[in-house]
Amino acid sequence: MAPLVALPAVEQKVLGDRRRIKEALARELHDQLAQHMTSLLVQTQVFAREQKDRPEVLAELAFVQTSLREMLNNLRQILSDLRDQPGLGKGLVQAIREGLITGFEMRTGVKVTLWVSRAWPASLPPDTSIHIYRIVQEALTNAYKHGAATRAHISLRFASRDLIVITISDNGRGIPWVDEDKPIGMGLLGMRERAAILGGALTIRRRPRGGTTITARLKKEALAWSPKPALFAS
Ligand SMILES: Nc1ncnc2c1ncn2[C@@H]1O[C@H](COP(=O)(O)OP(=O)(O)O)[C@@H](O)[C@H]1O
Ligand SMILES: [Mg+2]
Structure with missing residues (x-):
């Protein structure tokens, strides 16, 4: 009997460890990357307001902002995968x-x-x-x-x-x-x-x-x- 009882416990431990590692990774990615990228995006918006009379600067900035948003979206997707959240929210x-x-x-x-x-x-x-x-x-x-x-x-x-x-x-x-x-x-x-x-x-x-x-x-x-x-x- 003993081994039969022991096996699920081992499996449970592996699953538990895996979940903890994924959660820790999600936390790090969020704190180290997502937050900084978000503040960077906000900075570009402040900068855009300061440069509102220079269309050529705004156009270049729009490009940077689009890329940043896309990176953030990708990162959010990775985070939700790590947290076992449902996939692409909108379908x-x-x-x-x-x-x-x-x-x-x-x-x-x-x-x-x-x-x-x-x-x-x-x-x-x-x-x-x-x-x-x-x-x-x-x-x-x-x-x-x-x-x-x-x-x-x-x-x-x-x-x-x-x-x-x-x-x-x-x-x-x-x-x-x-x-x-x-x-x-x-x-x-x-x-x-x-x-x-x-x-x-x-x-x-x-x-x-x-x-x-x-x-x-x-x-x-x-x-x-x-x-x-x-x-x-x-
Ligand atoms: N749509 C495409 N049109 C022309 N060449 C392509 C296309 N997709 C892939 N290739 C060729 O196949 C190679 C391998 O593509 P990929 O595996 O995506 O690697 P990477 O994009 O990292 O170079 C490319 O370097 C390119 O030579
Ligand atoms: Mg490629």
């Missing part, structure tokens, strides 16, 4: 539309369009939303950074035959290699891991008439049972 589609696309367009000048299938679920498990959000975010960043794209299109499709298909395509210079099994770079690797965690797979294609398309195919069942991320959802 994935709204978070992509308002949190991601708006800031990205402003910062980069890339025009982004979003198409969402009518059958798209109103809510998804929190980790699922975060993984999909990060896949889209990384793909957009790559489109701008590596592809020098001027346009990108995101589609969130609740397809038939138990399949969710997410694609991000851009009109940039196209990915310079096509070997599916050898993603180079942490970004593509991370996207592939996230797709895998959601029980799916990622494909990377160079489009025939230029540009890159990233496609994540996820199983509907996998989305329903809220898989636990092996990779920390940041």
Whole structure:
């Protein structure tokens, strides 16, 4: 009997330790980073008021403020993950539309369009939303950074035959290699891991008439049972 009783206790200890470490990390990130970033943002607003007659300064400042807000949003997301709080509060589609696309367009000048299938679920498990959000975010960043794209299109499709298909395509210079099994770079690797965690797979294609398309195919069942991320959802 004794070992059978002992095992859950050990498990409980591990879970307890893990929770304490995550809480401590969240506290540190909040105190050391989030607070300072917030006061920095407030400082830029004070500075903006002082410079209100200089439109060129204000324009540059707006750029800094957008970046800071975006960093803060990302950090808040990480903090809520660490505290096991529910994922993207507003729901994935709204978070992509308002949190991601708006800031990205402003910062980069890339025009982004979003198409969402009518059958798209109103809510998804929190980790699922975060993984999909990060896949889209990384793909957009790559489109701008590596592809020098001027346009990108995101589609969130609740397809038939138990399949969710997410694609991000851009009109940039196209990915310079096509070997599916050898993603180079942490970004593509991370996207592939996230797709895998959601029980799916990622494909990377160079489009025939230029540009890159990233496609994540996820199983509907996998989305329903809220898989636990092996990779920390940041
Ligand atoms: N949308 C894209 N257009 C052109 N090249 C891309 C695109 N996405 C990725 N790449 C290429 O793939 C490489 C790896 O990308 P990634 O894994 O995200 O790493 P990182 O962005 O950190 O360099 C990039 O260095 C780039 O050469
Ligand atoms: Mg990248």
